[in-house]
Amino acid sequence: MGVCPLCNGLEASTASCPKCERVMEDKGRVMDYFDDYSPYMEIDGMKQIDGYGQTLQLNQCPHLLFCSQCVEDQVVFIQE
Numbered sequence: 111m112g113v114c115p116l117c118n119g120l121e122a123s124t125a126s127c128p129k130c131e132r133v134m135e136d137k138g139r140v141m142d143y144f145d146d147y148s149p150y151m152e153i154d155g156m157k158q159i160d161g162y163g164q165t166l167q168l169n170q171c172p173h174l175l176f177c178s179q180c181v182e183d184q185v186v187f188i189q190e
C-alpha cells in the first residue's frame with residue numbers, strides 16, 4: 111500500500127490553479143468529502159471521480175484542491 115505524501119504531511123501540494131496559477135490549497139482526500147459534499151460537487155469533479163477504481167490500482171490518491179482567489183476547485187491524483 112502506498113503512502114500519499116499529502117495525506118501524511120510529507121509534502122505540500124504544488125499544483126497551481128489553471129486560471130490564476132497560484133498554488134492551490136489542499137482540502138484533503140476527495141473520498142473524505144464524498145458523502146457530505148457530493149450533492150454540491152460540480153459535474154467535472156464527478157466525472158473525474160468516476161475513474162476512482164483505476165486510481166486504486168495506480169496507487170494514486172485523489173485530492174480536492176481549492177483556489178480561494180478564483181473560488182475554483184479541482185481534483186488531482188497524487189502519486190503515492
Ligand SMILES: [Zn+2]
Pocket residue numbers: 114115116117118139171172173188
Ligand atoms: Zn492523499
Ligand SMILES: [Zn+2]
Pocket residue numbers: 127128129130131132177178179180181182
Ligand atoms: Zn485561481
